Amino acid sequence: MQIHTGKPAVPTATPNRQPFAWPKLLTENGRGIAFGGDYNPDQWPEEIWDDDIRLMEKAGVNTVALAIFSWDRIQPTEDRWNFGWLDRIIEKLGKAGIATDLASATATAPLWLYEKHPEVLPRDKYGHQVNAGSRQSWSPTSPVFKEYALTLCRKLAERYGSNPYVTAWHMGNEYGWNNREDYSDNALEAFRAWCRRKYGTIDALNQAWGTTFWGQEMNSFDEVLIPRFMGADSMVNPGQKLDFERFGNDMLLDFYKAERDAIAEICPDKPFTTNFMVSTDQCCMDYADWANEVNFVSNDHYFHEGGEMHLDELACSDALMDSFALGKPWYVMEHSTSAVQWKPLNMRKRKGETVRDSLAHVAMGADAINFFQWRASAFGAESFHSAMVPHAGEDTKLFRQVCELGETLRTLADAGVQGSELERSDTAILFSAESEWATRSQTLPSMKLNHWHDVRDWYRAFLNAGSRADIVPLKYDWSDYKTVVLPTVLMLSAVDTRRLADFAAAGGRVVVGYATGLIDENFHTWLGGYPGAGNGLLRDMLGIRGEEFNILGSGVEGEPEAIRLGAGGEVALEDAAALNGATTRLWQNDVTVTGDRTQVLAMYAGEEADEWELDGMAAVTRNPYGAGEAYFVGCDLDVADLTKLIRTYLAAPAQSQQSQANTDVLHTVRKSADAAFDFYLPRGKKEVELQGVEGEPVVLFQTERGEENGSYTVRRNGVLVVRR
Known part of the structure; x- marks a missing residue:
């Protein structure tokens, strides 16, 4: 009955999409799988920086995301700028062969800005001011905040746009984490303007929202409201609420583009990204639209479940990321080496899961593996969040896994995995x-x-x-x-x-x-x-x-x-x-x-x-x-x-010559012009016996090769990668 033949083409999006561009590493040819994480040297005395770099070199780190939350350190007061510390750490990293993905630093604003301009703070649906002290305590529609933020972007571009050690721009951080829905007066005016652009006439808006129900008809766009609190048992007009969701997505995307364009006017030749938040417990933005506005797609992914669900959920989230990337390689900007600290119960990862999860992202199309964060914080809200260097230091099982991961990623890069694309399903x-x-x-x-x-x-x-x-x-x-x-x-x-x-x-x-x-x-x-x-x-x-x-x-x-x-x-x-x-x-x-x-x-x-x-x-x-x-x-x-x-x-036909016969194994294929790479990862807790595997082994992580050609035993949390 089917008349479709062959493999599906890569899904396509808008023709106005930003061109794909991948950040170069500081290697001889600029290539390699990017490996590193968020680095916050301003949390530590400068005496520790050299030791950080020593450990980074030991682990094989080749890139870091820098200055994500550093606006207050860069601009201590409105009329004073301090780039000296940032100059020094970028220079130290660069000379060690570690590239910088430089943030716009707007994820948090300095307290002096909030004190001087409290009107930039967002409000919740009850009308309460969202106070400073956390991340993204600002209204995306505030013209005052945007003016300060874009001034910072231009200052960074002027200073580091030609710096050879800065190879990419990391705009904001997890846009919408704390200000996805803003009910401030700035947001109200912006929402009215958004509705005016979308509908043109108030009659069209009334029709779309069905305002004849409950007598909500409006006579002009000046009567348009945002869905603030209407009473404990009140139901919001669903059409109005849906448009407010769309508006929230668009206002943050517009803010991202304003930041990006401010830097691009000065530094147009380095790729831009921002980190999405895609896991099957969150996907707060319409990232299909956001993906059109970055040069390479990035994601922050944190595991939620144990057992078989852990790997399946990761692969499911990554499958969506691969589509956002239109089949091009994409970037894991953040994941965790072990436990996080923001859930009611925070499970650590078992033996091998740090490496396994990272290689699973590669198996699903990622060419960059990064963590939050490099060194576990000694203070603050995320001090018990796992990191590449734990509180116990380098003589730990966790740091040894990080080093093993760095070596494995280098092996995959040398074998030619970088730039290959995930084979698509039917x-x-x-x-x-x-x-x-x-x-x-x-x-x-x-x-x-x-x-x-x-x-x-x-x-x-x-x-x-x-x-x-x-x-x-x-x-x-x-x-x-x-x-x-x-x-x-x-x-x-x-x-x-x-x-x-x-x-x-x-x-x-x-x-x-x-x-x-x-x-x-x-x-x-x-x-x-x-x-x-x-x-x-x-x-x-x-x-x-x-x-x-x-x-x-x-x-x-x-x-x-x-x-x-x-x-x-x-x-x-x-x-x-x-x-x-x-x-x-x-x-x-x-x-x-x-x-x-x-x-x-x-x-x-x-x-x-x-x-x-x-x-x-x-x-x-x-x-x-x-x-x-x-x-x-x-x-x-x-x-x-x-x-x-x-x-x-x-039941779909076999997806490749190496068809996934064993349902206990996640099997993916990445292909380049001259090779195919098969990734095999057990989905459950038991070891898996594989027979008839074609190709030369590239990675045998927690895996033993059998006596017969093409036979392998992949233990729990193991990974087998072969090259055909």
Whole structure:
């Protein structure tokens, strides 16, 4: 049925994207895998700097991010500048062959600025001033703050723009960490201007927000409000809140671009980046847009779970980063050598995980491995955050792992991994930042929806089924894939629905999740039955029509907490057991099959289904559409049940000659013009036996080579890399 052939092309984004440029190292040819981390020499007396550099050389560090939080040291008072310390450390690092990724230093402002101009402080939704003393205690829409920040940027560019040891610019730091939502008067005026640009007329805005509900119609843009606190039980207009999310993204992106452009006017020939915050517990910006404005894509990733979930989550986050990078290498700007200090319980990493996690990022397309931070702080809010040099010093297991990692990255660079690109899958799981924002609304049938977590669950299920999916932003071009999956893509515009229909009509496979396509880009509910996206086009593709949602909740006395699935009426005998006994615990669609050729692959069954009047109704369906097909997964399923569904109906062909036969192993391939590099990483706690592996071994970390050619034993947290 499929007519797509060959490997999918790299997803594409806007034609106005900044050109790709990778920061050079201070090696003879400027190449190598970048290795280092955030370095904060201003936290330490200068007597320790030489020892820092000695240890950096010992570990193989070749780059550091410098001056991220140093505005107060660079500009101690409004009329005094102090670059001497920064000159000295850049010079010391450079002479040791360590490149500087120089920050714009605007992540924190000096206290004198807040004292003189308290109006630059943001406000929370209750109207409370967000006080200074942490990071990003400033309003991105404050013209006063922007003037000071851009003056700093120009001063840095004038002083270091031609410095050969400064090879990249690191703008800000984790934009939106503390000021993603600003409810100040500056923000109100900026939001009104943003709405004026977007809608043109107040009538268009009233239509988009549906302001006739609850009598919210506005007569002019001067009446537009930001969604400040409206009472403990009040629900915010969802269209207004969604636009405020978009505005928050845009105002910070505009601030980043202003900083970047201020430096670029003086120093245009060095690449720019800023560190995203992409993990499956956070993705606060629409980074698909941000990726267009950097020369190379960077990310801060911190692990959240142990066991198999740890590696799977890392790979899932990295898969999205690889798409943001459009297949080009990308930069791990921060991760942790061991425990962090900002969770209620902070687990350390086990033996080998520091190296394994770093090499896993490389396996997923990264050409730079950096940590927060170089030396563990002796004071401050992050003093118990792990670092490359721990409190116990260099004679530690942790620092020895750091040194082993540096040597391993050098080995990979020498073998030619740098610049190679991650081989793509045939399947794309589509990610939408706006759908993630929308699932947080308090106006939905359930407040337990989470688009990003559902993306992660599908990603893990594909791994369990012996395949690996890519994760691609919905707004990018994914038309060259064979299969696209939409997990809880709550929001679908008419344009995107047409893209899906055209994709299926041309021979593609579309898999639609249970809470997908319910609202349009203005948070208006599509009418005529669920899922109504595209004025019913999505329903036509699927051959079903939903009337209601059945929402379950745990702990409701006398009510079922789960509903089982049984085999559908038109399933081949060999597939009948695939979803028989699968369980749904949150959301079930009450649907009628409307397509003449729609197959019911699974239905609700049993006493619990009968209790909710769902017994015998379709739960999972398949419908031919044009030359392709469309699946509807009408209820939430856990990873194990999604795995069964994928194995039975969505199994992708082998992704490479070295197909991932062992589902206990994460297997990726990076390719260059003259070589392919296979990475094998056990997903669980047990060692893994590999047979028939082709190629010459490059890295055997916690791995033994067997007696037979191509056989290896990869222990827990081990890594095998071979070159073909």
